[in-house]
Amino acid sequence: MMLKKTILGAVAFLAVTLSGGAVQAAGEYTETYQQDWSFSGVFGTYDENQLRRGFQVYREVCSSCHGLDFIAFRNLSDAGGPHYSEDQVRALAAEYTIADETADGGEREGIPADRWPEPFPSDQIARDANGGALPPDLSLIAKARGISQPFPWWVFNYFTAYQExxxxxxxxxxxxxxxxxxxxxxxxxxxxxxxxxxxxxxxxPPLSDGIVSYDDETTPETVDQYSRDLAAFFQWTADPHMVSRKTMGFRVIIFLIGFAVLMYIVKRRIWRDAH
Ligand code: HEC
Known part of the structure; x- marks a missing residue:
């Protein structure tokens, strides 16, 4: 009786899921062109050069409208991130003027500890400059947005550890x-x-081919390349500790496997003489 119910339940679940997928595929679904990312998979890490390029495009093109609230200048020197030298970061920060009530004249040069400066003094001014629409802060955009996929594709994501x-x-x-x-x-x-x-x-459309010139001449200066570099950069701003988290996760799994073996040996010992 129990078994019959379980099987019936599973069949009903599958039927609903499959038909749901079909409806979605036929309706408003837009395919996502998934890219190869250096940071995908269990051992993936950020590509320092790509993050620097992404930051450059953000700074030259996007930062006039979009803020980066959760990033301070000093974060740009983090290992595992863009990893600029401290001198480079200090020089970069000094190019910006930061509002500070305690400073002479209410303004001073930026220092590494300052947050990335806001493009607009208030949301209302930002809206007025953009025909009523508010350009969102981009620090967490890679966490705030995702893609939709029809059944059965999203199921595979659980097995491939897809997080991009x-x-x-x-x-x-x-x-x-x-x-x-x-x-x-x-x-x-x-x-x-x-x-x-x-x-x-x-x-x-904020980008066009050639709008930013990269120092490294071998990297194409195309919308496609800029977009990929920006996407990698925003993945880092949203998840700056990804690399250390993955390393720690790997160590924990190795530890747990070792611990399980140890516990098994202990169990055998303790129960050796029991009949
Ligand atoms: C001239 C101002 C301006 C510039 C420059 C600009 N944006 Fe935007 N952006 C906007 C506005 C306004 C919106 C809100 C659009 C809306 O709500 O329809 C927006 C929205 C977005 C969104 C959010 C889309 C969503 O899913 O809600 C992303 C991501 C984005 N911009 C990325 C960028 C990137 C990357 C650049 C630089 C290459 C850039 N923007 C340059 C004005 C700008």
Missing amino acids: AGADYVYNLLTRYEEAPEGFEVPPGQYYNEYYSGHLIAMA
Whole structure:
């Protein structure tokens, strides 16, 4: 009786899930082009050079509208992150003017301990400058956004330890500005983006080929490359301790395996003479 119920339950569950997947696939679902990331998988780490390039593009293009509240200048010298030298960070911070009531004239040069400066003095001023839309802070954007996938693809993510949905989202958003399809009304101040939910976004395409020049001449200066570097950078700002967490996780698993073996031997010893 019990078994029959369980089987019936499992069949019903599968039927609902499968049909749900089919409906989703037929409806508003937009495919995500998933990228290869250096930080994917159990042993993945950030690519220091890629983070530096991402930071450069953020600084030159995005920082005029988007803040990075949770990042202080000094974080840019963290190992496992962009890893700039302390002198570079000090020089970078000094290029910015920071509002400080205790300083002469209410302003002073930036120091490494300062947070990344806000692009606008208030949300209202930010909205007024952007046709009513608020450019969100990007420090945690890679955590705040993810991708949707139809059944059964999302099931595989549990087995492959997929955690790069935020980076994949940012990459797809930035690379999929397109001409609106025939008959699709695009109101003034809005732009057609194939990937954005509802396809209308109040951010003009921020990138174009060649807009930022990289020091390293072998890296392509294309929208595709900029977007991938930015996505990696925002993954780091959202999860700066990923590398140490993965290392610790690996050590813990090794410890637990060793501990399990030890406990097994102990158990055999203690029960050796029991009949
Ligand atoms: C001129 C101002 C401006 C610039 C420059 C700009 N953005 Fe935006 N961005 C906006 C606005 C406004 C929104 C809000 C759009 C909306 O709500 O429709 C936005 C939204 C976003 C979002 C959030 C999308 C979502 O899922 O909600 C991301 C991510 C983003 N921008 C990334 C970037 C990146 C990366 C750059 C630099 C390459 C950049 N932006 C440059 C104005 C800007």
